[in-house]
Structures are given as structure tokens and as C-alpha cells.
Amino acid sequence: MSKSFDVIVIGAGPGGYIAAIRAAQLGFNVACIDDWKNHQGGPAPGGTCTNVGCIPSKALLQSSEHYEHAGHAFADHGIGLKDLSIDVAKMLARKNQIVKQNNDGILYLFKKNKVTFFHGRGSFAGAAAGGGFEVAVGDEKLTARQVVVATGSVARALPGTPFDEERVLSNDGALRIGAVPKKLGLIGSGVIGLEMGSVWRRLGAEVTVLEALPTFLGAVDEQIAKEAHKAFTKQGLKIELGVKVGTIKSGKAGVEVEYTDAQGAAHQLAVDKLIVSIGRVPNTQGLNAQAVGLALDERGAVVVDAECRTNLPGVWAVGDVVRGPMLAHKAEEEGVAVAERIAGQHGHVNFDTIPWVIYTSPEIAWVGQTEQQLKAAGRAYKAGVFPFMANGRARALGDTTGMVKFLADAASDEILGVHIVGPMASELISEAVVAMEFKASAEDIARICHAHPSLSEATKEAALAVDKRTLNF
Ligand code: FAD
Ligand code: NAI
DSSP states (O other): OOEEOSEEEEOOSHHHHHHHHHHHHTTOOEEEEEOOBOTTSOBOOSHHHHHHSHHHHHHHHHHHHHHHIIIIIGGGGTOOOSSOOOOHHHHHHHHHHHHHHHHHHHHHHHHHTTOEEEESOEEEEEEOTTSSEEEEETTEEEEESEEEEOOOEEEOOBTTBOOOSSSEEOHHHHTTOSSOOSEEEEEOOSHHHHHHHHHHHHTTOEEEEEOSSSSSSTTSOHHHHHHHHHHHHHHTOEEEOSOEEEEEEEETTEEEEEEEOTTSOEEEEEESEEEEOSOEEEOOTTSOGGGTTOOBOTTSOBOOOTTSBOSSTTEEEOGGGSSSOOOHHHHHHHHHHHHHHHTTSOOOOOGGGOOEEEOSSSEEEEEEOOHHHHHHHTOOEEEEEEEGGGOHHHHHHTOOOOEEEEEEETTTOBEEEEEEEETTHHHHHHHHHHHHHTTOBHHHHHTSOOOSSOTHHHHHHHHHHHTTOOSOO
16 A cells, blocks of 8 residues: 655655755645665655765864864964864764754654655555656555655766775765874865865875866865965865876775876876765665656766756656755755746746855855856956955954955956955855845945944955945055
């Protein structure tokens, strides 16, 4: 006997659990299926983001930043510390506790919103007798006319070098290294490479990052990327660009990576641990997509239109398993929009105003177009930059690296992009997102009163800089 629902959501990451809650808010009878297990084998909803992504990485970034401040910045404040040490086991236990709070929070939200949760792998079983689809989870069969696929993504391995999570690590292993490695290698200087590299460098590891591309953070505004590269290099992060990774040998003594540098010279890098962070791939394994003829592309992503509709009427897909940036907030927005479309409303996701944040120190955040994109498009623009060096709050914080940069249309002054490298960029970027959503001009921001002293004054000043009239620089 199958259990009947209005909507079945497969996957309880940020895309899935938010879709389920929004659909329940809209009055639907909703089931959400997720297979993630905690250490006891129990349910751990929240997906990659909660279990091995956004949340645990930010917990470790915070712990390691405290350690670095205690070791290097406290003295400037007149604070003396003797015998500074790091208890990695305790740091990891704190991180695990934060993950568990988030898992429990989602289970609570499901109860509160009357979403029926199933722990196990959901797979399409075929068409339901009365219309819609049948989805199997363990021994149970669920049916619904609307199914939302939110099965996320998994780390991409280097061909011939599978993750063993002992020495060759994906994001999963990278977040539970039990002791600070003496030497840590990372392949890929993308978001994970920089965040995880920062964590273990701050704790004392000698970190080398090998990146295939000749440019550092190619998707980031060039001026911002250059500033960030300078800061990371000064901190001691060794980033080699334009390398070609060859054979990787892993044994008891560690990992040996053969590579050629940008000039073609051969090298060997010996490390205790190697994190491979070369991107992620959509996860449709176990979904049994073929049972219903759900179309996947060559990368295994579910093919969707601009509104997350698949080739099957009544089946939708959101988040990392579909095209677009692999970001938790993008997945959430798509989840909400799909639930609203199912209810006949006009859910909407604006891809032009999705913010990006890299939680290193300095943080890097941006929204909209980069200077190089505007140049390539032949768009006439004005730029305004304000350095944190000239911001009083940044000086008081002792964190003056970086800048805020505005790009605005040359004629209309509409904001086209905002790029920040510096303290609390992750929080500052929200103002720019709001401004762009409301199609604000740089002058709009320049005319708004910002609290003093605050980092946000740098945002106002960068907007003033577009019109070449900064007040404090
Ligand atoms: P996921 O979070 O991957 O969730 C999918 C869920 O579905 C999982 O629980 C999976 O087990 C389950 N599942 C899969 N198949 C089935 C099935 N057949 N049946 C039942 N369940 C199934 N993004 C940010 O925006 N900010 C960050 O700071 C950030 N940091 C990150 C740090 C790291 C180290 C990593 C790896 C990623 C980070 N991301 C970050 C990206 C973010 O985690 C993803 O974009 C986000 O989790 C995608 O959400 P999702 O719901 O699409 O998929
Ligand atoms: P990424 O796409 O950010 O970076 C991968 C890097 O690896 C690229 O620079 C690429 O050129 C390089 N690369 C690819 N193949 C290589 C090879 N063979 N040798 C050397 N370098 C190679 O991917 P990453 O860091 O794995 O993260 C995956 C995704 O997870 C991100 O794109 C992002 O969507 C998400 N994420 C988001 C975070 C955030 O929002 N703060 C944090 C961490 C992850």
C-alpha cells in the first residue's frame, strides 16, 4: 500500500528542505526523503551544506581565525598570551556539535510545518496508477503528482586517484583531519581550496595549492583577485598557478604529487595529506531516473528550463543537481520558487543578483558583473574604489586589507557590480544585492546615511568614488 502525498521532495539539503517547508506552508501534504546518516546511522538532514559544506567549514574557519588572532594579532592590543595551543579534537567536536544543531533544527522545522520525513534513499519506481509518480524509499512506496529532485552534488575526484579520506581527501575528509598536518597539499585554488587551505595554514600546516589555470580566481574581478592573491601569499599560502598535475602516489608515509609548473619544469610535492578540490558533480546516482525517463545531461545534471521544470510534467529539480552556481542560497531560492510555482504562483529567482562569498581572511564577496565582463561586453561603465585602509572602523578592528569596488553604468549610473575584498565582506555584500534588486544607482547608495564608524561606510564611499567625490580618501 503506497502513501499518497501532494509533493515528494527527494533530498533535504538547502534546496530540498526549503522546498518542502515552503510547499507545506502553501497547504500541500509534503514528504521529504533524505539518505544522509550521522555517526550513529540516524538521519542528518541538511545535505552537503550542513554536514560537510557551508556550516562545518565556517565553524573551522572561525576556530582557526581565533587561533591566528591569538597568536599574531592579540599582542598589538596589549594582550599577552603564554603557551598558546590548539586542541584539534575539541575544535572538531565543536564543529560536529554545530552540525548536529543544524540537523536537529531541520527535523524540528519538518515537524513544525507537518512535512513527513523519510530517512533513506529515494528512487523513482515508475508512474503511479492514479497519475503522478511512485517513489520508493526502503520498503515503502510513496506517490505524488509533483516531485522535486534536490539530490545535490558530490566532490569530483582526479581520474585514477579516488578519495580514501585518509590521505587523499574530498571536502568530507578535509573537514575532519584529526591533527594539524605538517605539510598539506591542495589541488585546485577554487573556493574549497582557499577556505580549507586557510584553516589548516592558520593552525600551522605548510600549505601548497596547485592550480591548473594560469589566472588566480578567474571568475572574480581582476583587481579584487590580485589584492586577495597578495594577501594570501603574504600569509604564507603557497599558490602555484598554471600547473599540470601528473601521477599521485599515496602510501603510509604520505602523498607524492608529480606536477609540471607553468614553465614546464617537473616537480614533486610530498605532503602528509592532499585535499582534491577541483569542483563538484551533480548527484543523480540511485535516483533511478531512467525508470521514468527523466532527462540528464552529459555531466549527469538534471536538465531543467529557467523555471526548474524537467522534461517530465510534474517533476522539478533544484540546487546543485541542475545548472547554475553550486551555492546553498541559490538552491534555497530555487526551492522556494518551485514550491510557489506548484501552487500556481509566480516564483522567481534573479540569477543576476546571486551573491558569492569566499570566507577566507580577507573575505571576498561580489554580486553582478566584473570589470573584465563589462569590458568584454563593450559596456560603458564607471568604477569607484574605496580602500579599507581609509575606514575608521577597519583601523579599529586592525583589519585594513582590501577595498570595496563599485561598477556603474556610464550613462544611467545603475549599479552593475559590487566587489569586495576585506573584513566582513560576506555581510557587506547584502547592501549591494538589495541595491541591485531595486535597480539602484551608485548615487542612491552615496546619498544614504550609513552608521559611523562602520565598515559599511566603505560601501558608501566606494559609491561616492564612482562620481570621483570620496570624502575620506
Ligand atoms: P545538497 O546539499 O548536496 O543536498 C542533497 C541531499 O540529498 C543530501 O543530503 C544527499 O545525501 C541527498 N540525496 C541525494 N540523493 C538522494 C536520494 N536518491 N534519496 C535521498 N536523498 C538523496 N555554498 C554556499 O552558498 N556557501 C558556502 O559557504 C558554501 N560552503 C561550502 C563548503 C564546502 C566544503 C562545500 C563542499 C560546499 C559548500 N557550499 C557552499 C555549496 C553548498 O554546500 C551547496 O551548493 C548546497 O549544499 C547545495 O544544496 P542542494 O540542496 O542542492 O544539495
Ligand atoms: P571550484 O570550481 O571553486 O574550484 C576548482 C578549481 O580547481 C578551479 O580553480 C579549477 O581551475 C581547478 N582545477 C580543476 N581541475 C584541476 C586539475 N586537474 N588540477 C589543478 N586544478 C584544477 O571548486 P571547489 O573548490 O571544489 O568547490 C566546489 C563548489 O562548491 C564551488 O564552486 C562552490 O560552488 C561551492 N563552494 C562554495 C563555497 C562558498 O560559497 N563559500 C565554499 C566551498 C565550496
